[in-house]
Amino acid sequence: MTIREAEAQWQGSLKEGSGRLRLGSGVFEGAYSFPSRFENGPGTNPEELIAAAHAGCFSMALSAVLGSGGHVPVRIHTVAKVHLGTSTAGPTITRIDLETEAEVADLAEDEFERLARSAKAGCLVSRALAGVPQITLKAVLVEVAKSQ
Numbered sequence: 001m002t003i004r005e006a007e008a009q010w011q012g013s014l015k016e017g018s019g020r021l022r023l024g025s026g027v028f029e030g031a032y033s034f035p036s037r038f039e040n041g042p043g044t045n046p047e048e049l050i051a052a053a054h055a056g057c058f059s060m061a062l063s064a065v066l067g068s069g070g071h072v073p074v075r076i077h078t079v080a081k082v083h084l085g086t087s088t089a090g091p092t093i094t095r096i097d098l099e100t101e102a103e104v105a106d107l108a109e110d111e112f113e114r115l116a117r118s119a120k121a122g123c124l125v126s127r128a129l130a131g132v133p134q135i136t137l138k139a140v141l142v143e144v145a146k147s148q
Contacts, residue, residue, distance in 0.1 A: 008032075018043075019032050050093070051080040055080040061126075073103060076101070077101045096134070100116065113139055
């Protein structure tokens with residue numbers, strides 16, 4: 001069983017305090033604060049890290065689904081937008097928009113859409129975020145440039 005970890009340290013009050021987030025691999029460490037999370041202040045925030053995880057997971061899931069159907073992608077680029085709003089429980093992730101663009105040879109648009117929806121359903125992060133009320137997907141198929 002694979003285990004991944006990250007750590008956070010926070011000092012001070014909610015609005016005036018600050019903290020640091022660090023990935024267990026050591027490839028990222030960054031500051032976060034109330035302004036970086038709930039306003040547009042400098043630093044990162046948990047929702048941005050969720051967006052990165054979701055974009056990465058979905059891209060890999062789409063590559064796997066395409067590949068299993070004999071369509072190895074040339075390139076997949078995914079952006080995940082995590083919407084932070086409010087609910088009766090307080091601040092809440094209200095929606096995530098996945099926008100992906102894939103360059104794949106010899107694949108019909110409708111088949112690509114079907115495979116992209118399958119990748120979204122199978123993505124580990126999508127499944128982990130099942131409590132998010134809405135996860136949308138916009139998938140664009142880009143034709144592979146033909147060699148002359």
